[in-house]
Amino acid sequence: MPDSRPTLLLTRPIAQSRRFAAAFAARFGEDWPVLIAPMQQIVALAPAVPQAREVIFTSENAVVPLQALSPAAGRRAWCVGARTAAAAAQTGFAPVAGPGDAAALAKAILAARPTGPLLLARGAHQAFDIAAKLNAAGIETFSAQVYAQEARPLSAGGLALLAGMTPVLVPLFSPRSARLFAEAAANAGAPLRIAAISPATARVCVKLGSAMVETAAQPEAESMLDALARLMAG
Structure with missing residues (x-):
């Protein structure tokens, strides 16, 4: 059967994305679908x-x-x-x-x-x-x-996720990261579930219209995981 769970899309530089993916797996399970597609280097x-x-x-x-x-x-x-x-x-x-x-x-x-x-x-x-x-x-x-x-375009795999029907979980760690992602996701068909590290980051996501946005209580990885948990439960 196809996996119906949301896919976690990580757009941070590769080292930070891998570290967050490991923390996500430790909390939510090793088999969760994850795509690392850095939009900054x-x-x-x-x-x-x-x-x-x-x-x-x-x-x-x-x-x-x-x-x-x-x-x-x-x-x-x-x-x-x-x-x-x-x-x-x-x-x-x-x-x-x-x-x-x-x-x-x-x-x-x-x-x-x-x-x-x-x-x-x-x-x-x-x-x-x-x-x-x-x-x-x-x-x-x-x-x-x-x-x-340095900004990088979203990968072909990331664009395919956004064009699909399965919800996509996207943690965003700065206003600039949010701006870069918002540009790439302007015409996304997939339901977007965004965890923002700060109110300033969340405000950038307003331009994505129907996206669900949760703001982390603290600017730290554990609070971002909490925000993702709320999005998965909602």
Whole structure:
């Protein structure tokens, strides 16, 4: 018999998609239909990096590119969440794990009032400009784009899923990811069940019309799995 369950469609870069697929399988079963079809690719860059006492990471994707350009050597690294903090620790930084999103991390840094300058290692696309927030509050913060998130078209397999009749589960982890997916899914025939990591991400999905959207309670993988569970039950 054909599998009538929704298919999980993962559009993050390949490493993050595989990790989330493993977490999904651990919770919902190894035999669940899953398609990994990345719509972004992470490419390391090599810009000139300003001198700074401490660093800020709002994505784990920035850790290795920065470490290749500027030594870790136990420097304090303000990290958006636990996974980014773990990546920073592995490369030699002394991480401080934040609460999960850049705006909340900015508040934590402001409360600590570190002596600048700080360096934000970032990608080309930001949902929240943490450097601007800190500079406005008097904490000197430089910014260096150490990686790019290059857009990729949805794969033929992904397009076939969207053209079908079986519901598709789609976790989206940033407003940009949501924009890229919304463009690819503009004429989708399949029922879409979208888990959004933030209200800003969910707002982008409004353009998909009839899609069911659940927003994660916290910007973390476990809350995204909770949101997917609600969509599967609905």
